Amino acid sequence: MQVLSLELDQNQSNFFIKVRKNLASYLKNKIQHSSGFVLVRNQKVENVSLQFDLVIEAENKIKYTDSKGFLKLRKNSSIHFQSVSYQRINDNISFIKGYVTINNITKMVELEAYVKTEKIRNGKSKVIFDVVGEINKKDFGLGVDEQVTINGFAFGKNINIEGNFEFLSN
Numbered sequence: 001m002q003v004l005s006l007e008l009d010q011n012q013s014n015f016f017i018k019v020r021k022n023l024a025s026y027l028k029n030k031i032q033h034s035s036g037f038v039l040v041r042n043q044k045v046e047n048v049s050l051q052f053d054l055v056i057e058a059e060n061k062i063k064y065t066d067s068k069g070f071l072k073l074r075k076n077s078s079i080h081f082q083s084v085s086y087q088r089i090n091d092n093i094s095f096i097k098g099y100v101t102i103n104n105i106t107k108m109v110e111l112e113a114y115v116k117t118e119k120i121r122n123g124k125s126k127v128i129f130d131v132v133g134e135i136n137k138k139d140f141g142l143g144v145d146e147q148v149t150i151n152g153f154a155f156g157k158n159i160n161i162e163g164n165f166e167f168l169s170n
Helices: none
Strands: 003-008 014-018 029-041 044-056 062-066 078-088 094-102 105-121 124-136 146-150 158-168
Touching: 003 124, 014 029, 014 044, 029 078, 029 124, 029 158, 044 094, 105 158
Parallel strands: none
Antiparallel strands: 003 029, 003 158, 014 158, 029 044, 044 078, 062 146, 078 094, 094 105, 105 124, 124 158
């Protein structure tokens, strides 16, 4: 029985927030801090832990207009994610549950997780995860009494999120 513990490689990991489902437009962001690990036993992912802080960069030109039409300005937004559980359904489908904090509001979310590759090269193991999910913007106080636009495009009803995370052995 082989057990491997791999650590998150922040330089090879990305997280995307899609403005609208029908547009190929993403918010420019930067992962400020991240950490995590993957536990692999007998060549199967058994557990995943993931935590990151994301900053939405100012050049996105995020505009908030209240119900009276007044423009409101906000400083850079940040997003925090911390996983609490991993559930493997089969070789193709898994779920990562965790807490997302946006606008100082924290909610539990469930993201679909797909193991893209499990490789061993030069004695080093690597696992790449893709995660996808959808969250309701109103759960986080976005667009309740205001219209939120980014680079001229209004947010859809839901916020679509995607990420890919690479884990490496030491």
